Amino acid sequence: MLAGITSLDLLAGPVPLVVGALACLAGIYLLARNRRRWLLWVAGAVLASAIAAVGINWWAVHAAQLSAYDLPLAVQGWCAVAVLGLVLAVLNLVGATWRRRLLAPVAMLVVILCAALQINAYFGQYRTIDDITGAAASGIAPLPTSAKPASPDVGTSAGGGAASGWEPPAQMPGRGSVYSVDIPGTVSGFSPRTGYVYLPPAYNAANGPRLPVLVLIAGQPGSPQDWLGGGQLSTLMDSYAGAHRGLAPVVVVVDANGSTDGNTMCMDSNLAKADTYLTQDVPAWIKASLMVDANPQRWAMGGFSFGGTCSIQMAALHPDIYPNALDFSGEKEPALSADRATTVKTAFGGDTAAFDALTPLNVLAKGQYSDSWAYFAAGAQDSEFGANMAIVSAAASTAGMKVRTQLVAGAGHAWAVPIAAMGPALDWLAPRMGLAS
Numbered sequence: 149m150l151a152g153i154t155s156l157d158l159l160a161g162p163v164p165l166v167v168g169a170l171a172c173l174a175g176i177y178l179l180a181r182n183r184r185r186w187l188l189w190v191a192g193a194v195l196a197s198a199i200a201a202v203g204i205n206w207w208a209v210h211a212a213q214l215s216a217y218d219l220p221l222a223v224q225g226w227c228a229v230a231v232l233g234l235v236l237a238v239l240n241l242v243g244a245t246w247r248r249r250l251l252a253p254v255a256m257l258v259v260i261l262c263a264a265l266q267i268n269a270y271f272g273q274y275r276t277i278d279d280i281t282g283a284a285a286s287g288i289a290p291l292p293t294s295a296k297p298a299s300p301d302v303g304t305s306a307g308g309g310a311a312s313g314w315e316p317p318a319q320m321p322g323r324g325s326v327y328s329v330d331i332p333g334t335v336s337g338f339s340p341r342t343g344y345v346y347l348p349p350a351y352n353a354a355n356g357p358r359l360p361v362l363v364l365i366a367g368q369p370g371s372p373q374d375w376l377g378g379g380q381l382s383t384l385m386d387s388y389a390g391a392h393r394g395l396a397p398v399v400v401v402v403d404a405n406g407s408t409d410g411n412t413m414c415m416d417s418n419l420a421k422a423d424t425y426l427t428q429d430v431p432a433w434i435k436a437s438l439m440v441d442a443n444p445q446r447w448a449m450g451g452f453s454f455g456g457t458c459s460i461q462m463a464a465l466h467p468d469i470y471p472n473a474l475d476f477s478g479e480k481e482p483a484l485s486a487d488r489a490t491t492v493k494t495a496f497g498g499d500t501a502a503f504d505a506l507t508p509l510n511v512l513a514k515g516q517y518s519d520s521w522a523y524f525a526a527g528a529q530d531s532e533f534g535a536n537m538a539i540v541s542a543a544a545s546t547a548g549m550k551v552r553t554q555l556v557a558g559a560g561h562a563w564a565v566p567i568a569a570m571g572p573a574l575d576w577l578a579p580r581m582g583l584a585s
Contacts, residue, residue, distance in 0.1 A: 154277040164265050171262030174255035178236040183243070193235040201228035209486050214369055214409065216483035216491075217532060220560050222270050226263040233259030272378050272563035273370075279377035288376075291327040291345055297439045309446060309582015310350070310357040316394045320353040323386050324396065326376065331402060331433045336424035338412075340403035343372050346385050349394035351439070360446035360581035361434060362397035363426075363470070365455030369409045372401045378563035379452065384570045395583050397448070397574070398440050402430055404458055413482035414458035415506050417495040423506075426458070427466050445519070446581045450474030450573070452566045453533075457482055457508070460540060463520055463549075464511040472580060473522040474573050476566040480536040481507040508540060512547040520549045521580055525569035527559030552576050 156163050179190060201224045208214045219227070237256035241249055268274050278284035329343045350356045364381070366374040375381045381399065389396040404414050404422050412422035426449075434440060449459040449470040456478025463473035484491040489498075496502045504510050522544045526537040537553060545551040556568045578584035 154281070154283065156277070157275060158265060158277070159269050159272060159275055164269060167258070167262050167265055170258050174258040175233070177255050178233065178240055178252065178259070181240065181248075189239055190236070193232055193239060196235055197228045197232035200231040201225070204231075212409075213485050216479070216486045220270065220530075222560065223267050226266045226270075229266075230260045230263035233263070270560060270562060272567070273374065275377050275380075279373075282373065285328070285342075285344075285373040285376055288326055288328045288344065291329050291437065295327070295345075295347065295351075295439070296437050309443075310359050310395050310441065311392075311578075311582060311584050312357075314350070314357050314393060314395065316350065317353050317355075320394050321349045322390075324348040324382065324389060325352070326382055329400070329433075329437075331400075331430055333421075333425050333429050334432070335428045336421040338420050338422060338425040338429070339406055340425065341371060341406065343403055344376060344381075344401040345438070346381055346396075346399035346401075347438075348385060348389045348396035348398065350389070350396070351398060353394065356439075357395075358439060358441040359395070360397045360583065361438075361440050361448070362399045362474075363430060363434075363447070363449045364399055364401045365404050365414075365449070365451035365458050366401070367451075367453035367455055368405055368411050370405075370454070371408055372403050374452075374563075375401045380563075380567055384567065388571060388574055392578070392583060397581065397583070398434075398438055400430070400434055400438075402426070404455075411454070411484055413484065413491075413495060414461055415482065415495065417503075418497060419495050423462075423465070426462060427469050431469060441582060443582070444468060445471055448472035448474060448577065448581065450476065450566075450570075451478070452476045452563065453478065453561065460522060460524075460544065461506070461508045461511075463522060464508045464515065464517075464544075464547075465506065467515075467517055467520050471517075471520045472577055473520075474570075474577075475522060475524045475537070475540065476569055477526050477530065477533045477561055478524075478536060478540065479533070480539055481509060509543050512543045512549075516548045517544070518548045520544075521551075521577060522549045523552050523554070523569070523573040523576055525554040525556060525565050525573070527561060527565050528555040528557050529559060530561045530565075533561055 204227050205219045233256045237252045240252035274280045325347050327345050329345050385396050412420045414422050416423040449462050451459045456475040459473040460475045462470045492500050492503045524537045524541040526534040541551050541553050556565045559565050
């Protein structure tokens, strides 16, 4: 029974509907009280809650530095609703009957739960309670030794890539498989968290082709397992493989930050050697551990938010390793803080030139990338990151990259963007990565 509850969908279906209905009733109960000057108290509570929401945003950006960007207005609004539920519950305790003193805290909890669900729904971060607790990923088996190549010399697919001459066998699995992996920072000294690998149906087929590689990075704050929950990686890749005779990239979800609130900016800096990890340790592990296509043209890096920034950054700095990028809702440049000077001081001891030498816009402005492809996507309701997409994609195009952009209707800065854009991005890259003629 508990397993059934923890696997309920938090983003759609009965849970948000029921909690929303109960929250409406709870809100009415907290607001409706026959007491002198009660409307004035309510008005004061609304004002205090709005101020508190602004304060929460300031704390998240400037004090805790959880993000270099303001929280979306919708998220700030739901923060205000949660605070309002708390303030009204406290006011309902003053001069109240025992029944109201019992029910007001319950009503408050329902309102706060509703606000939390709505904030989660905006970002699309956690689909189930198991995603929140980590239980959904804890049961994923480690990568079996049978997945490793027979020899350390990784080959390339014949002709035009994996799709060239490929005919799926009758006994090919209908779905891909996901495994957990530990990719050590042998050269970089970086200490990553557990990563994940998706192997498409064709990977496990007899005499299967060498498949292309897609390295994925999650947002920040976040973790690699976010791609499994909010990012719906298995569903997206199985859908793609189902429409392409079992062919899809081998997807390796890696950690570039080391902790939930860590931020390496995917750079070699005072913080960590994240660039070295992503460009030396990760590719070396992939080639030694998986049967993949070694042709660099068939490798890509992609990511959401922080991960999107990292993907175009790697494509700009290391086109020989990651010549293809999938930048979903990425930043204009990496950042630790809303204050650029703080970012430079923390990561580079105040050396602005050292930081500028690694930011995508500056790197793109100095190079030519006639053999690189970049796919950009952002939410149509995400004005800030939509503007980032316009700026960075234009710079990539000017630098010679083949560029495609997509605005996802109805989406803000949320996992809805990579969910909607992954299929079109892979279709566009398919000839390049050897997944289509």
